[in-house]
Structures are given as C-alpha cells and as structure tokens.
Amino acid sequence: MSPEQQKVDGFRFMPPGLAAWVRTFIPEKEFEGPIPWTPLPKPMSRLTFSAVTSAGISQKSDPPFNMEREKKEPMWGDPSYRALPRETTEKDIHVNHLHINTDYIKQDINVMLPLGHLAQLEKEGVIGRLAPTSYSFYGFQFQSNDFLQEAFEPMSKRMKQEGVEAVFLTPA
Amino acid sequence: MGLAGRYLEEKGFSTVVLNPTHEFSRRVGIPRSAAIEFPYGRPLGQVGDWEGQRKVVLKTLEVLEKASKPGEVWHLPFTWPEDPKDTKWMPPEMSPVIKLYLEEIKRARQREAEKAKR
Numbered sequence: 001m002s003p004e005q006q007k008v009d010g011f012r013f014m015p016p017g018l019a020a021w022v023r024t025f026i027p028e029k030e031f032e033g034p035i036p037w038t039p040l041p042k043p044m045s046r047l048t049f050s051a052v053t054s055a056g057i058s059q060k061s062d063p064p065f066n067m068e069r070e071k072k073e074p075m076w077g078d079p080s081y082r083a084l085p086r087e088t089t090e091k092d093i094h095v096n097h098l099h100i101n102t103d104y105i106k107q108d109i110n111v112m113l114p115l116g117h118l119a120q121l122e123k124e125g126v127i128g129r130l131a132p133t134s135y136s137f138y139g140f141q142f143q144s145n146d147f148l149q150e151a152f153e154p155m156s157k158r159m160k161q162e163g164v165e166a167v168f169l170t171p172a
Numbered sequence: 173m174g175l176a177g178r179y180l181e182e183k184g185f186s187t188v189v190l191n192p193t194h195e196f197s198r199r200v201g202i203p204r205s206a207a208i209e210f211p212y213g214r215p216l217g218q219v220g221d222w223e224g225q226r227k228v229v230l231k232t233l234e235v236l237e238k239a240s241k242p243g244e245v246w247h248l249p250f251t252w253p254e255d256p257k258d259t260k261w262m263p264p265e266m267s268p269v270i271k272l273y274l275e276e277i278k279r280a281r282q283r284e285a286e287k288a289k290r
Binding site: 001007008009010011012013015016017018020021022023024025026027028029030031033034035036037038039040041044047052054055070071073074075097098099100101102104105107108110111112114116117118120121126127137139140141142145148152156159160164165166167168169170171172 | 173175176177178179180181182183184185186187188189190191192193194195196197198199200201202203207208209210211212213214215216217218219220222225226229230231232233234236237241242243246247248249252256259260261262263264265267268269270271272273276277278280281283284
C-alpha cells in the first residue's frame with residue numbers, strides 16, 4: 001500500500017447518470033491550494049481518538065436529524081450534530097439520511113462508525129484510548145458551510161475537553 | 173467530510189477520512205484520505221463481518237500514521253464481494269436534490285456519452 005497506487009474507482013457504485021453529474025463538480029487536476037495539517041503528536045499506541053460520521057446517526061434519546069425540512073427544501077441539509085457515547089450500539093440509534101439506504105447501519109453500527117473496533121483496539125493497546133464521545137452530523141451540505149460552525153465548532157471544543165488528538169472520519 | 177477534516181486539522185487534530193469517493197480530494201484538498209471501493213453507507217464493510225471491518229480500520233489507521241504530507245490519498249486494497257447493482261446502497265426513495273436536478277443529471281450523462289464517442 002502506498003500513496004502512489006491508483007486503483008480505487010470512487011464512482012464504481014454510482015449509477016452512470018449520478019456519476020457523470022458528480023464528476024462535473026470535481027476538477028481533473030489535483031488540488032493546488034494549502035491544506036491544513038496537524039502531524040501526529042505521539043505514537044498510535046498513546047493517541048486518544050474520536051470518530052465522526054456524516055451518516056445522520058442519533059441516539060434514540062435525542063431528536064433525530066431533520067429530514068422533513070429537506071423534503072420541502074431540497075437544497076437544505078440539517079447542519080446540526082449529535083454526540084454518541086462510546087458504548088453506543090445499533091440498538092441505541094436512529095439513522096436518518098435521504099441519500100443512502102440506512103438499513104445496514106441500523107443492523108450493525110460498525111459498518112459506518114467503528115466504535116466497537118476502536119474500543120477493541122484500545123483494549124489491545126494498538127491505540128491509546130477511545131474518547132468518551134464520538135459524533136455524527138448530516139453529510140448533505142450542498143450550498144452552505146454553516147455546519148462547520150454549527151456542528152464542528154462545538155464538537156471540536158468537546159473533543160479538546162476529552163483530550164482527543166486524532167479523529168477517524170467516515171463519510172456516508 | 174473533506175471540509176470537516178480540514179476544519180479539525182486547523183484546530184489541531186490529526187485526521188483521516190475513510191473515503192468512498194476519494195476524487196473529492198481534488199476539489200476540497202483533504203488532509204489524509206484512505207480511499208475505499210465500497211458502497212456508500214458501509215465504508216467499513218459488510219454487516220456482521222467483524223474481521224473484515226477490522227482490517228479496514230487497521231489499514232485506515234496505517235494511513236493516518238504513514239501519510240507524510242497534506243493531500244495524500246492512499247488506496248486501500250479491498251474488494252467488495254458484490255456487483256455494484258446488487259449492493260442496494262441507494263435510499264428507498266430518490267433524494268430530494270436528485271429529483272430537483274434530474275434533467276441536469278440526464279444531460280451530464282449525455283455529454284459524457286458524446287465525449288466518449290469522439
């Protein structure tokens with residue numbers, strides 16, 4: 001495995017029309033601007049992790065992500081977030097997302113958000129720690145970046161409070 | 173999720189995106205990408221396949237550890253066992269934005285088909 005290998009086709013699972021449309025948003029050339037970068041501060045075995053998915057996962061005790069407004073306003077996506085305690089399993093969650101089939105996540109949260117795996121890797125000493133809290137937001141953010149302030153600012157503050165150093169991100 | 177990765181790196185977190193469409197890094201500039209050729213909604217693997225999911229998690233962590241400069245895309249060596257049309261990853265109802273842009277989507281497909289002929 002190396003960064004030079006070119007073999008994953010990120011359009012393979014899209015129907016051809018959708019793939020053609022999505023490609024109109026993606027330049028052919030590599031990204032040229034600056035990219036923010038935080039080097040790993042310590043070895044993996046001492047790092048504290050959190051995980052974030054865009055799959056619209058909420059605890060059953062929390063309000064679900066708002067799908068009704070998006071059905072009326074197709075360009076709008078819920079910009080909020082939900083905290084998910086590290087013990088969260090598929091039994092504890094609602095999954096709301098209008099762009100994917102959510103059935104698989106409801107059967108096994110680890111297909112989308114690897115809480116069980118990160119807890120196990122903590123136990124084995126592969127990673128330092130899984131923080132008390134992981135998170136979900138809602139990935140359809142088509143015309144606005146408000147979700148960064150509404151979701152990621154408070155999330156990142158809580159991550160700092162919990163000593164998080166590295167974040168495992170899983171887009172839906 | 174690319175923008176989220178950028179935001180978190182700016183705030184001092186090291187991040188890795190397990191990305192089913194790594195091509196978005198060309199638009200957004202994602203700090204570290206682990207590209208995976210798996211259907212949407214299941215980037216870690218199949219329901220109940222603990223060992224398979226674990227391999228994907230470990231490889232993604234390897235990308236977090238080994239990526240040496242911003243913007244690197246590492247291609248993970250995994251193959252989904254089903255044909256794309258059998259994966260049923262799409263929602264039961266067409267999403268609102270797709271309904272809204274249906275004509276534009278058809279035109280994008282036609283343009284690609286014409287370009288391929290030339």
